[in-house]
Amino acid sequence: MGSISEEAVAVGVGYTSERLLLLTSTVDGGTNRSNCSSSPATGVLVFSTFVAVCGSFVYGSAIGFSSPAQTGMMDDFGMSLAEYSVFGSILTIGAMVGAIMSGKIADQLGRKWTMGVSQVFCLLGWLAILYSQVSWLLDAGRLFIGYGIGVTSYVVPVYTAEITPKNLRGAFTNVNQLMISIGISVMWLVGIVLPWRTLALIGTIPCLLQVLGLFFIPESPRWLAKKGRWKDAESALQKLRGKNAEIFEEASEIREYTETLLQFSETGVFDLFQPEYTRSLIVAVGLMALQQFGGVNAIAFYANSIFISAGFSSSIGSIALVVVQIPFALLGVLLMDVSGRRPLLMVSAAGTCLGCVFVGISFLLQDLQVYKGLSPILALVGILIFKGLFSMGMGGIPWVIMSEILPINIKSSAGSLVTVVSWFGSWVVTYFFNFLMQCSTEGTFFLFSGVCCLTIMFIAKLVPETKGRTLEEIQASMNPLPGNLT
Numbered sequence: 060m061g062s063i064s065e066e067a068v069a070v071g072v073g074y075t076s077e078r079l080l081l082l083t084s085t086v087d088g089g090t091n092r093s094n095c096s097s098s099p100a101t102g103v104l105v106f107s108t109f110v111a112v113c114g115s116f117v118y119g120s121a122i123g124f125s126s127p128a129q130t131g132m133m134d135d136f137g138m139s140l141a142e143y144s145v146f147g148s149i150l151t152i153g154a155m156v157g158a159i160m161s162g163k164i165a166d167q168l169g170r171k172w173t174m175g176v177s178q179v180f181c182l183l184g185w186l187a188i189l190y191s192q193v194s195w196l197l198d199a200g201r202l203f204i205g206y207g208i209g210v211t212s213y214v215v216p217v218y219t220a221e222i223t224p225k226n227l228r229g230a231f232t233n234v235n236q237l238m239i240s241i242g243i244s245v246m247w248l249v250g251i252v253l254p255w256r257t258l259a260l261i262g263t264i265p266c267l268l269q270v271l272g273l274f275f276i277p278e279s280p281r282w283l284a285k286k287g288r289w290k291d292a293e294s295a296l297q298k299l300r301g302k303n304a305e306i307f308e309e310a311s312e313i314r315e316y317t318e319t320l321l322q323f324s325e326t327g328v329f330d331l332f333q334p335e336y337t338r339s340l341i342v343a344v345g346l347m348a349l350q351q352f353g354g355v356n357a358i359a360f361y362a363n364s365i366f367i368s369a370g371f372s373s374s375i376g377s378i379a380l381v382v383v384q385i386p387f388a389l390l391g392v393l394l395m396d397v398s399g400r401r402p403l404l405m406v407s408a409a410g411t412c413l414g415c416v417f418v419g420i421s422f423l424l425q426d427l428q429v430y431k432g433l434s435p436i437l438a439l440v441g442i443l444i445f446k447g448l449f450s451m452g453m454g455g456i457p458w459v460i461m462s463e464i465l466p467i468n469i470k471s472s473a474g475s476l477v478t479v480v481s482w483f484g485s486w487v488v489t490y491f492f493n494f495l496m497q498c499s500t501e502g503t504f505f506l507f508s509g510v511c512c513l514t515i516m517f518i519a520k521l522v523p524e525t526k527g528r529t530l531e532e533i534q535a536s537m538n539p540l541p542g543n544l545t
Contacts, residue, residue, distance in 0.1 A: 069292055090363035098224035098309075100302045101232075103277070108231050110272030111218050112238040114211040116173055116265040117181050119242020121150060121204045122356065124258055126363045127250020127377070135255075136194045146495050147360050149198050151486035153205020154212070161213035162471035168191040170218035170279045173210060175270055182266040189259040204262075211456070213478040215443035217470065220462035221279040222299050224309070225529045229395035229459060236455025240388040251374050280310075281530070284317045285467050309529075316531035317467065331473050339464045339537045342521055343477045346457035349514040351484025353411055354507035355449055357492040358442060364493075368500060369421055369438035376439055383443045388450035399526040400460060402520045403452040410448025412511035417441025419504035440502075453514070463525045466534040 133143055157177070165173040180203050187200030216235050223231045242265070250258055277299060283292035292313070296306050331340055355517040358365065366376035394403055421437035465473045495503040525533050 098226060098300055099500045100227055101299065104222065104299050107218055107222055107276040108234060110269055110276050111174065111215050111267045112214050113269035113272065115238035116242040117237045118208040118211055119239035120246050120262045121208050122359045123246030124245035124262065125360045128255035128258060129363060131181055131255045138194060140178060140458060140493055144490055146198055146201055148490035149201050150205035151482050151489055153202040154209030154482040155479050155486065157206040157209025158213060159475055161210040162475035164210060165214045166471040169282055170214055171273055171276060173214045175273050177207040178208035178266040178269050182263055185259050185262040189256055197450050207405050209478065209482055213474050216281055216458040216462040217474060221281040225527060226396060229400065229526060230392050232462060233392045233395045233455040234458040235458060236450060237388040240384045240427060244385055247377040248381050250503055251377060279435050281313055281467060284313050311365055312529060329430050331469060331476065336469060340473060342464060343461045344480050346460060347477050347481040348484050349510060349517060350453055350457050351481055351488060352510045353396050353514060354415060354488060356485045357488050358445060360489050362493060369435050371435035379439060379443055379448055383447040384450040387447040391451040391455060396526060399524050400456050401518060401522055401524045404456050404522065405515060407448045408511055408514040408518060411445050411453060412508050414441045414445025415504045415508035415511060417444065419501045419508060422500040439522025463530060463533050464537045
C-alpha cells in the first residue's frame with residue numbers, strides 16, 4: 060500500500076487527521092495486516108446477529124399467525140372469507156408503507172435504532188390484536204405489525220451483512236430466513252392447541268427481547284463510516300472482530316470505498332435508473348418479485364385451509380411443515396458460504412417448482428375423481444417440498460444478495476424500492492389467493508410453478524455469485540462508478 064498522501068490522491072479527496080485514523084494505526088512499525096477473510100465468529104458478532112434476527116422471528120410469527128388463527132377469529136367475530144382475506148393481506152399494506160420509509164429511517168437513525176422503531180410498531184400491533192373486541196381494531200393491529208416488519212425486512216439483513224466478515228456473511232445473513240421459519244413454525248405449532256389471543260401474546264415476546272438487546276450491540280461500522288464517524292466506525296469494527304484482532308485491512312477498505320462513494324450525492328428513487336446501477340437493480344428487484352409471485356406467502360398465510368381443501372388434517376400438516384422447514388432453513392445457513400449463493404438458489408427454485416406441480420396435480424386428481432386417496436398425500440408432499448426447499452434458498456438468499464450488491468450511496472432508496480416490490484408482490488398473492496382457489500385450485504398452483512420455473516432461468520442468466528468477496532468488491536464490480544473511481 061502506498062503512503063497516506065498517495066491514497067488520498069487515489070480517491071480524489073483530502074483527509075483530515077480524524078479521517079486518517081483508520082489508516083495510521085498499523086502502517087508504521089511493520090505490523091502485519093490480518094486477512095479479514097478468516098475472521099472468527101466472535102461473541103459480540105454472534106450476539107449482535109441474534110439481537111437483529113429477533114426481528115426476523117417477529118416477521119415470521121406475523122406471517123404464521125393468520126393460518127392457525129383463521130377459524131377462531133372468523134367464529135369469534137363472524138367474519139366472512141373476504142373479511143378475513145382483508146385481515147390477512149392488510150399486513151402487507153402496512154409492510155409496503157414501512158418498506159418505503161425503511162431506507163431513509165435506517166440512514167437517519169442508524170441500522171440499530173431503526174430496528175427499535177420497527178419493534179415499537181410491532182408491539183403496539185400485537186397488543187391491539189390481543190385486546191381487540193371489534194374487527195376494525197384487528198385490522199389496525201395487523202396494519203401496525205405490517206409497518207414494523209416492512210422496516211425490519213430491510214434493516215435486519217442490511218445490518219447483519221454490514222457487521223460480518225466476508226467468510227461468514229452468507230451464513231450469518233441467512234440466519235434471517237432461519238428465524239423467519241422458526242417464527243412461522245412456532246405459530247403453526249402452538250396454534251394447534253392455543254387460542255388466537257394467546258398467539259398474539261406470544262408475538263410480543265421477541266419484540267421486547269430485541270428492544271432490550273439493542274442497548275448492548277454496536278452500530279454498523281459501514282453506516283458510521285458513511286456518516287464520517289471514523290473513530291466510532293473503528294471502535295465498532297474492533298468490538299465485532301475481537302479485542303486483539305487486526306482490523307487495518309478491512310477498515311481501510313471500508314474507508315476508501317465509502318470516501319469514493321461520498322463524492323456523489325445521495326440518490327433518490329428516480330436517480331436509481333442510471334446505467335451504472337442497472338444490473339444491481341434488475342437482480343435485486345427481479346429476485347424479490349419472483350420470490351413472492353412463486354406463492355410462498357399464500358402457503359404460509361393459508362396453510363391450514365390448503366390442507367383442509369386437499370382433504371388432509373390441518374394439524375398433522377402443520378406439524379409436518381414445522382419438522383421440515385426448520386432443518387432445511389438451517390441447512391441453507393450451513394451451506395451458504397460453502398456452496399455459494401447461486402447453486403443454492405437454483406436448487407431451491409427447482410424444488411419450489413416441483414412442489415407446486417405436486418400440489419396442482421393433487422387437486423387435479425381430486426377434481427377428476429381419480430385416485431382420490433392419493434390426492435391428500437400428494438398435496439402434503441408438494442407443500443413440504445415447496446416449504447423445505449424455499450426455506451433453504453429462495454427464502455433468505457434474495458435478501459442476502461440485496462444487502463450485498465447495493466452500494467451504500469444508493470442503499471437507502473434502492474433498498475426501500477426492493478423491499479416495497481417484495482411486499483407488493485406479497486399483498487397481491489395473499490389477497491387474491493383465496494379467490495384464485497375458488498376459481499381453480501389446480502390452476503393456482505400450476506401458475507405458481509410457472510413463476511418458479513421462470514425464477515430458475517432468471518438466476519442462471521443474471522444473478523452473480525457473491526461468496527467469498529467483500530461488500531466493497533461486490534459493489535464495485537456490479538456498479539461501475541463514473542470516471543472509473545473504483
